[in-house]
Amino acid sequence: MKRSKLIISLSLIALVTLMVGFDADDPTVINSKERLGEKLFFDPILSKDKSISCASCHKPEFAFADTSSVSIGVGGARGTRNSPSVTNLSGRPNLFWDGRAASLEDQALQPIINPVEMNLPIAEAIDRLQKDKEYAALFQKIFNAPPTQKNLLLAIASFERTLETANSPYDRYINGDDKAISENAKRGRLLFIGKANCNNCHSGEDFTADRFKGIGLFNGEDLKDQGRFDVTGNPEHKGHFKIPGLRNVGITAPYMHNGMFKTLKEVIxxxxxxxxVIKNGKNRDLSLNKPLGLSETEINDIEAFLLSLTDDRFQKSKP
Known part of the structure; x- marks a missing residue:
């Protein structure tokens, strides 16, 4: 199984810390690459004008997702896509909506250097860290080396690998607690794997098949993001995007690559x-060619099931 006891323990340490406020400023408690990555994740030192951090677009209280339709970078620059959650990404073969990164280390680099995100050349980022006495000492202590691109990205990725969640009402239900979720959620689960056929794409322990699909959110007109096509150049991939995992989906609104849906009910x-909703969607998967025929009650039941996937720590921290 992907989640070992070690991963879950690290997750508990990291997330409990974050839920009560980031406190990794004391160098004496930063004794691992995971804790160093945690500090870097929350530090605006990695943005051009030192105004935003990774956590600005990946908010801990919202399962490390963004609440803005498209994320806002330095100087108020608007991105083109919604920042998804960075929980439960260990072992994912492709990252970003278009799958352009193959590892968390690759992923960690992109927001730093992206001109509409943190907008900081990586060489400048490393120079800043090397000149910062505290970071220079921390990297030396943990990596026995000065800050480099490799160990910077490894630290951030190591922290992100601790963000695994597996303690939701749904988890307790499938482990034998029949009262862990509501009757609505139980019916929604059966609809999810039955009539609605959601598990065709959202399968496995994190509810993602780790594939790319076109669901009709590209028409070449008002919806112009070509998604996976920009990476592969394959015309069949126009409008295809990575199937996201659904854990904690109840608190990661808005939804889709462009944040066009504000609620789970709108998605369903x-x-x-x-x-x-959308006319002339191109490259839409054949499974969506016919309406599902869900009643309002059934839509509500599926929503209830999806809400049961929220980890307890996020439920407690939600404003």
């Missing part, structure tokens, strides 16, 4: 009848 309603 779209899948129920895509043509009623």
């Amino acid at each position: 309603q779209y899948y129920n009848n895509p043509d009623a």
